[in-house]
Amino acid sequence: MKQHFVLTWKAKNNIISRLSRNSYRLKRINDAFAFARDSRVLEGTLAIAELERLHDLLADVTGEVSWRIEGFKGKRGEPLLQLTVGGTVLLACQRCLEAISFDLDVDSLLEVVPAGVELSQDELEDDTRDFLPVERELDVAELVEDEILLALPVAPRHERCGLPGAADAGERVNPFATLANLKGKPN
Numbered sequence: 001m002k003q004h005f006v007l008t009w010k011a012k013n014n015i016i017s018r019l020s021r022n023s024y025r026l027k028r029i030n031d032a033f034a035f036a037r038d039s040r041v042l043e044g045t046l047a048i049a050e051l052e053r054l055h056d057l058l059a060d061v062t063g064e065v066s067w068r069i070e071g072f073k074g075k076r077g078e079p080l081l082q083l084t085v086g087g088t089v090l091l092a093c094q095r096c097l098e099a100i101s102f103d104l105d106v107d108s109l110l111e112v113v114p115a116g117v118e119l120s121q122d123e124l125e126d127d128t129r130d131f132l133p134v135e136r137e138l139d140v141a142e143l144v145e146d147e148i149l150l151a152l153p154v155a156p157r158h159e160r161c162g163l164p165g166a167a168d169a170g171e172r173v174n175p176f177a178t179l180a181n182l183k184g185k186p187n
């Protein structure tokens with residue numbers, strides 16, 4: 001019975017993708033809680049041109065990113081989503097506006113909670129848990145976009161603009177260090 005349901009759902013998704021030229025808009029998980037509970041997996045690609053909230057930060061919007069969402073249940077039975085996003089984006093250098101190639105390596109574990117639910121103080125302060133409030137339906141493109149935004153360096157710059165080899169220097173701003181700083185700050 002469960003197998004049958006999974007196939008039907010996949011088939012439906014395939015048809016939607018084929019029917020729609022702008023299939024990105026329709027990449028949704030209808031019920032994020034059921035998706036996690038039933039250990040489903042969904043993967044695909046998104047054109048960077050469609051991820052409009054990134055555009056101000058980019059020197060070029062061609063190309064695409066690949067993503068994968070895997071649902072499962074945690075130790076306490078909580079619904080979890082493991083989201084990975086890969087691909088290369090061309091960030092605009094804050095000094096010269098030329099491209100800095102940046103490889104995405106997003107790997108986030110998100111705990112799905114009903115939108116509007118009050119989290120306890122303990123839950124809010126628990127650094128090991130990342131909560132994702134959803135009504136029921138999850139917009140995949142929006143989530144992927146959010147996670148990319150979190151992973152990007154705040155102020156990418158070439159070490160020396162215009163010099164040969166300068167494109168490698170974007171690593172000077174470590175996105176993980178930036179994130180760690182944000183997370184470590186008291187409210």
Ligand SMILES: [Zn+2]
Nearest residue numbers: 093096158161
């Ligand atoms: Zn530059």
